[in-house]
Amino acid sequence: MDISFNRVSYIYQQGTPFEHRALKDISFSLNKGEWLAIVGHTGSGKSTLLQHLNGLRQPTEGEVKVGDFHLSKKNRPKDMKQLRKHVGVVFQYPEHQLFEETVQKDLLFGPKNFGIDESEFETRVHNALAAVGLHEDVLERSPFELSGGQKRRVAIAGVLVTDPQILVLDEPTAGLDPMGQKEIMDMFYHLHQTKGRTTVSVTHDMEMAFTYADRIIVLENGQKLIEGTPHELTQQETLLQQAKLDLPERISFVNKWNQRNSSQLDETMPISELAQKISQELKEIKDQ
Amino acid sequence: MTPSFLIGQYISTGSVIHRLDPRIKLVMVFIFVFIVFFANHLYSYVLFSTFVIVVALATKIRLSYILKGIMPVGIFLLFTFFLHVVMTNEGQALLTIGPLTIYTGGVIRGIEISVRLFLLVFFTSLLTLTTPPMAITDGLEKLLSPLKKVGVPVHEFALMVSITLRFIPTLMEETDKISKAQASRGVDFRSGSLKSRAYAVVSLLIPLFISSFRRADDLALAMEARGYRGGEGRTNIRALILQKRDYVAMILYGLMILLFIFVQS
Amino acid sequence: MSWIEFRHVSFRYHENEPWVLDDVSFVVQSNESVALIGKNGSGKSTIAKLMIGLLQPQAGEIFIDGQIVNEETIWDIRSQVGLVFQNPENQFVGTTVYDDVAFGLENLAVPREEMTHRIERSLQQVGMLAYRDREPHDLSGGQKQRIALASVLAVEPKILLLDEATSMLDPHGTESINQLFRQLKREQNMTHVTVTHDTEEVMYADRVLVIDQGKIAEDCTPRQLFCRQELLDEYGLRIPFIVELTNELYKQGISLDDPMNHKELLDQLWTFHLTE
Numbered sequence: 010m011d012i013s014f015n016r017v018s019y020i021y022q023q024g025t026p027f028e029h030r031a032l033k034d035i036s037f038s039l040n041k042g043e044w045l046a047i048v049g050h051t052g053s054g055k056s057t058l059l060q061h062l063n064g065l066r067q068p069t070e071g072e073v074k075v076g077d078f079h080l081s082k083k084n085r086p087k088d089m090k091q092l093r094k095h096v097g098v099v100f101q102y103p104e105h106q107l108f109e110e111t112v113q114k115d116l117l118f119g120p121k122n123f124g125i126d127e128s129e130f131e132t133r134v135h136n137a138l139a140a141v142g143l144h145e146d147v148l149e150r151s152p153f154e155l156s157g158g159q160k161r162r163v164a165i166a167g168v169l170v171t172d173p174q175i176l177v178l179d180e181p182t183a184g185l186d187p188m189g190q191k192e193i194m195d196m197f198y199h200l201h202q203t204k205g206r207t208t209v210s211v212t213h214d215m216e217m218a219f220t221y222a223d224r225i226i227v228l229e230n231g232q233k234l235i236e237g238t239p240h241e242l243t244q245q246e247t248l249l250q251q252a253k254l255d256l257p258e259r260i261s262f263v264n265k266w267n268q269r270n271s272s273q274l275d276e277t278m279p280i281s282e283l284a285q286k287i288s289q290e291l292k293e294i295k296d297q
Numbered sequence: 298m299t300p301s302f303l304i305g306q307y308i309s310t311g312s313v314i315h316r317l318d319p320r321i322k323l324v325m326v327f328i329f330v331f332i333v334f335f336a337n338h339l340y341s342y343v344l345f346s347t348f349v350i351v352v353a354l355a356t357k358i359r360l361s362y363i364l365k366g367i368m369p370v371g372i373f374l375l376f377t378f379f380l381h382v383v384m385t386n387e388g389q390a391l392l393t394i395g396p397l398t399i400y401t402g403g404v405i406r407g408i409e410i411s412v413r414l415f416l417l418v419f420f421t422s423l424l425t426l427t428t429p430p431m432a433i434t435d436g437l438e439k440l441l442s443p444l445k446k447v448g449v450p451v452h453e454f455a456l457m458v459s460i461t462l463r464f465i466p467t468l469m470e471e472t473d474k475i476s477k478a479q480a481s482r483g484v485d486f487r488s489g490s491l492k493s494r495a496y497a498v499v500s501l502l503i504p505l506f507i508s509s510f511r512r513a514d515d516l517a518l519a520m521e522a523r524g525y526r527g528g529e530g531r532t533n534i535r536a537l538i539l540q541k542r543d544y545v546a547m548i549l550y551g552l553m554i555l556l557f558i559f560v561q562s
Numbered sequence: 563m564s565w566i567e568f569r570h571v572s573f574r575y576h577e578n579e580p581w582v583l584d585d586v587s588f589v590v591q592s593n594e595s596v597a598l599i600g601k602n603g604s605g606k607s608t609i610a611k612l613m614i615g616l617l618q619p620q621a622g623e624i625f626i627d628g629q630i631v632n633e634e635t636i637w638d639i640r641s642q643v644g645l646v647f648q649n650p651e652n653q654f655v656g657t658t659v660y661d662d663v664a665f666g667l668e669n670l671a672v673p674r675e676e677m678t679h680r681i682e683r684s685l686q687q688v689g690m691l692a693y694r695d696r697e698p699h700d701l702s703g704g705q706k707q708r709i710a711l712a713s714v715l716a717v718e719p720k721i722l723l724l725d726e727a728t729s730m731l732d733p734h735g736t737e738s739i740n741q742l743f744r745q746l747k748r749e750q751n752m753t754h755v756t757v758t759h760d761t762e763e764v765m766y767a768d769r770v771l772v773i774d775q776g777k778i779a780e781d782c783t784p785r786q787l788f789c790r791q792e793l794l795d796e797y798g799l800r801i802p803f804i805v806e807l808t809n810e811l812y813k814q815g816i817s818l819d820d821p822m823n824h825k826e827l828l829d830q831l832w833t834f835h836l837t838e
Contacts, residue, residue, distance in 0.1 A: 051702050051732050065477050090483055098481040106478040108503035118500065122483025153507070157602060167482065184729055186602045186759040188798030213732040253734050258803040262824050269828060280803075284810030291816070291835040431657040463657045466699035515652035522614055522645045523655070523713065524637060524669035532671050534664035534681075 010076035010095060010174050010207060012062065013038035017071035019057050019231075031057040033231045034071070039224075041174075044201055044208040046222035048215060050253045054231035055211045062177050062209060063096040064089050075175070094123040097173030101180040103164035104157070112155075112163050113148040119171045137170040140200060142192075158189055165193070169200070176200065178210040182217075194221060215249075216257045227252050243276055259283075270294065306366070307429045310357040315427045318543045319436030325550055326424050332557065333413050340560045345416050348553050353419070356427050363422060370418045374411050381407035430462045435535050452528030460516070468509065475504045565721060565753045566590040566613060571622035573608055582608045584776040585622070592627075595747055595754040597764045597784075600773035601798045606757045607648075609773070610725040613755070614643050626721070641670055644714030648726040650706035654698045659690065662698070663713045670717065684716040688742060704735025711742065721753045722746065728760060736760070761788075762802050765822060772797055785820060 019032040031054045039045050049055040060066040061073050064080055073080040078092045086092055100106070109115035116134050125133070138145060141162040147155065152163050165181065178197060182190035198221050201208045212218055218225050219239045227235040227242075229252040235245055242249070243260050255261060263276040266287065274286055309315065314322075336342060353363055387402025425433070438455035445451050476486065484497045566589070573583040582605045590596050600606045611617045612624055615636035624631040626639050647653045656662030663684060667677045685691040688708040698706060707727055714722065724743065728736040740763055747754055747766070756763060764770055770787050772780035774797055780787065787793060788805040801809075804827055808818050816834055821827035 050734060060477065063481055065480060090485070093481055093483055096481075098478070100474065100478045100481070103478070105504055105508055106475060106482070108500050108507075119482040122485075171483075186798055187761070187800040189602060213734070215733070255733065258824075262803065262807070262827070265824055265828060269832075280806050281810050281813075284807060284814050284816075287831065288811065288814035288816055291831065295835050429657075431661070459657055460655070463654070463698065466697075467651055470699075512652045515647065515649055516655065518611075518616055519647055519653035520655055520665075522616060522640060522647075523666040523717070524640045525665070526637065526669070530671050531668045532674060532677065533668060534661065534674065534677055536674060 011038065011040055011074070012175070012207070012209070013074045014058075014061070015072045015074070017058075017061065017068040017073055019054075019061070019066060020069045023069065031231050032061075032068075035228075035231075035233050036071075037226060037233065037236060039207065039209070041207050042205045044210070044221055044223045046218035046225045047209065047211045047228060048213065048218050048225055048252075048254060049228035050213060053228040053252070055213075055228050056179065057231075058228065059098070059177060059179055059209070059211045062175070063093045063098055090123060094125075094171055095173055096175045096177060097168040097171060098177040099165055099168050099179065099181045101183050103168070103181065104152075104160035105164075106167075107152040107160060107164055110151060111149055112152050115152055115163065116148075116167050116170050119167060123171055125171065133170050133172065136172075137166040140169050141166045141196065158185065161185070161193070173206070175207045175209065178208065178212075180212055180214075181210075197221075213254075215254055219257050219260070227254065240277075306426065308358050308362070308426050310427075312355060312357040312427070313542060314352060314356045314423070316540075316542065317427075317546055318537055318539055319428050319432040320440055320537060321539070321543050321546055322424050322428055323433065323436045323440060325546075326421055328550075328554070329420050330417055332554065333417055335561065336413065336557070337409070338561055341557055342412055342416075344553070344557055344560060346412075349416055349420050349423075352423055356423060358426055363419070363426065366426070367418050367422050370414075374414055374418075377414060378407040378411045381410055431459055434458045434462070435537060439537055450528075452531075456528075464512070467512070468505070471508055472501070472505060475508075476501050565592045565594075565627055566755070567625040568609075568612075569623045569625070571612065571619045571624060573605075573612060573617060573619045581776050583612075583619075586776070586778055587622075588771060588778060588781065590753060590755060592753055593751055595766070595768045596756070597767035597770050598755065598757045598773055599759060599761070599764060599770060599797070599799060600779075601759070604773045604797075605776045606773045607725050610645060610723050610755070610757050613721075613723060614645050615639055641717060642719050643721040643723055644717055644719035645723040645725060646707065646710045646714055646727045648729055650703040650710065650730060651698070653710050654706055657697060658694070659685070659696050659698075659701075659709050660694045662709055663716050666713055666717045680716045680718075681712075684712040687715055687746075688712040702735060703731045704738050707731060707735065707739050708742065711739070715746075719752070721755065724754075724756045724758070726757055726759070728758070728763075740766075759799070761800050765802055765805065 014035050014037050017032055017035045018030065021027070021029040021031055035058065047055050047058060057066065061068060061080065062075060064078070064086065067080050067082060067085060069082055071081065075092060075096060078086045080086065107115055109118060113134065116137060117130060120130060120133060134148070135145070138148075143159065143162050143166065147159065147163065152160060155163065176197065181197070182193050185193065194217060197208065200206055210218070210222065222239060224236070224238055225242055226233055227249065234252050235242060235248055237245070243256060243264065246256055246261065246264060249256060256264070259280070260276040263274050263283070266272065267274055270290060272290055274283065278286070333345060336345060353360060382399055382403040383397060385403035385406050386398075386400055388400045388405070391399045391401055391404065393399070434455050438451055441449070441451045479497070479500045480486065484500055486494070486497050486501075489497070568586050568588050571583055571586045572581055574581045586609070598606045598609060608617065612619055613626070613631070615631050618632075626642060629635055629639065631639055654662055655665045660681060663681045664677055667680060672680070682691065685694055688711050690705065690708050690712060693701065693705065701709070710727070728739050731739065743754075743756070744766055746752065756767065758764065764784050764787070767784055770780070770782055770784055771778055772787070772793070779797065780793060788801055789809065791801070794801055804821060804823065808821060808827070811818060816831070818827070818830045818834065821830050
């Protein structure tokens with residue numbers, strides 16, 4: 010499914026003294042199978058944008074299209090459930106949404122709501138568990154007696170179980186240790202690669218955006234500040250700073266090095282190679 | 298996230314009414330609630346209405362907001378009005394609809410009761426509009442502090458109220474988050490059979506309870522880590538000291554009551 | 563005299579459950595800054611809670627400045643050890659910033675004049691004086707953590723304990739808390755203990771204790787830790803970019819003096835090529 014935003018604005022509590030314009034005139038489009046990262050500081054409007062993707066909010070102005078679903082101020086799709094079935098959202102701290110007695114029941118919560126045929130339940134649960142790397146032993150256990158990391162995986166499986174065509178990720182690794190973060194993100198990347206799922210990740214983590222995304226949109230104060238590939242963004246350090254965002258360390262260092270020595274090192278090379286190049290360039294400078 | 302009506306919502310304008318000692322304001326409201334039911338003279342109503350409107354203007358909050366805020370109570374007022382109109386059998390009969398006869402006495406009583414209730418709600422809403430909930434709690438704690446001597450846990454109660462107030466926005470936000478997460482998993486909170494809606498509510502309430510317990514646990518630990526061990530031997534940063542304006546307010550209020558007694562007799 | 567001492571401390575939440583900490587002994591010296599690192603569930607946060615008497619060990623003893631931590635001493639200990647927790651929301655007790663910072667002082671029965679003075683000073687220290695009348699829901703996570711830090715500083719503790727205080731913040735909030743923490747280290751005589759999995763922060767500690775499965779797996783300097791890739795892999799730690807590059811440059815025959823940031827690294831590279 011393709012996604013497009015056409016001049017979308019969103020205003021909270023319109024007509025009250027608390028009125029607040031959270032999104033201003035946002036336009037972009039996303040093709041099937043792409044990974045888009047929406048990056049911004051807390052309060053930049055990225056959560057509001059995310060909630061437009063599965064109809065949790067409708068634009069105050071402009072239009073959002075997700076596949077055949079059109080959302081605007083006046084137009085609310087009647088089959089909202091169908092939209093939400095196709096767009097799976099993994100919220101921040103997804104384990105907070107667990108509530109059933111057993112993992113199995115919690116996983117089937119979505120499929121039942123969406124009216125998925127019961128005959129498919131077993132394979133779907135099986136596939137979802139496999140995707141998040143959990144053993145089927147957990148199915149009969151209470152989600153609340155699992156470890157923190159396992160809970161997170163169960164909650165993610167609860168979204169994957171409906172087999173959404175678009176996956177929306179809202180900081181799914183918050184609070185995990187570095188190893189756990191990498192495991193979860195690699196898992197989403199694998200799903201993206203093998204199943205061709207369109208992925209939208211909403212994050213304040215530039216490192217993550219640069220590692221996984223094909224394209225990045227930077228939001229600031231509800232406006233689209235920059236849109237481009239990770240490589241294009243490496244040249245936008247000043248604009249990024251305006252949005253209180255830092256380039257990943259490696260890139261920002263290579264930028265500084267290139268500036269100081271007027272050289273052209275590529276920021277994507279492995280660190281060992283980078284060290285080699287630096288030592289070479291140092292020698293060249295000395296020889297001159 | 299702000300509730301659509303304003304009862305109990307604090308609006309800061311920094312007016313002199315805002316700056317009055319919460320104890321003074323609380324006592325004034327208590328006395329007002331009491332005396333407003335003794336009013337039975339037209340001039341008393343005029344006096345009270347004038348007083349309440351003057352105070353309302355002094356708050357610098359737009360009158361339309363205040364009225365909008367007490368709208369939900371309007372339905373209740375209408376109901377009481379009709380109840381009195383229908384139930385009272387005094388004075389002259391005005392008109393008869395089927396088995397119902399409406400008397401002049403009923404209409405007068407209905408109006409009287411409605412006006413009293415309206416004044417009462419209006420004045421009380423001025424208290425909550427101009428006083429942060431925490432200041433009200435403080436005021437109550439101080440006013441009730443003599444009860445500590447007879448073993449009433451006034452401090453604990455005040456702390457409980459203040460923590461509740463502090464966590465209301467947090468819990469509202471949490472509710473919003475969880476309901477969005479469950480809606481994304483296909484829950485429909487708005488339509489469906491009674492049974493499916495009950496289930497939808499369960500999917501919201503259980504996570505909410507669990508997170509509240511976790512928060513309570515964390516908070517208890519944090520309070521203990523910061524040396525909290527009950528109200529004994531604590532000092533208090535919030536000092537309530539009566540200012541000149543508080544005395545002026547008390548005198549004006551006293552004069553208003555004297556005038557009321559004069560008008561009534 | 564040592565400030566914090568763990569002597570053969572073992573702890574578990576319930577009988578029949580595995581030990582969360584298993585015979586742990588270590589010493590943290592006065593004014594030392596120590597980072598406790600390890601995976602989620604390694605037992606590192608339990609150590610912080612034990613230090614301040616929020617949990618009691620089943621075996622072994624804990625001493626703070628020579629004073630044993632037990633039921634009788636915990637209130638005194640808690641006035642000497644300040645703890646900032648992980649969740650910014652759940653440790654904010656007061657209805658406003660000012661009330662929250664006052665809370666710990668009220669508990670210690672500090673007279674009002676003194677309180678006002680200390681609250682203002684500590685809010686100034688964390689750069690939040692302008693926010694004194696704000697309510698918690700007006701503040702970002704990072705700002706709430708600053709307030710948590712101010713609340714602790716107002717009590718004037720001798721030990722500052724951070725229990726994953728930045729793990730729920732965005733990069734901006736994390737950086738602001740880390741900077742503040744480093745500044746406190748420079749300006750004040752305090753013993754610092756950070757429980758973290760943020761390896762960037764580890765760089766600034768004097769010493770690192772790696773906790774794994776309830777035991778102290780390593781007790782070394784940050785430099786020693788970062789030189790051993792196999793350790794980092796084993797305990798699931800990410801090596802900071804600066805350190806990794808410095809290590810790789812060393813393999814190229816460029817030996818630098820532990821640069822901590824880009825500027826230091828660039829400057830050192832520059833002087834290196836001049837002196838070589």
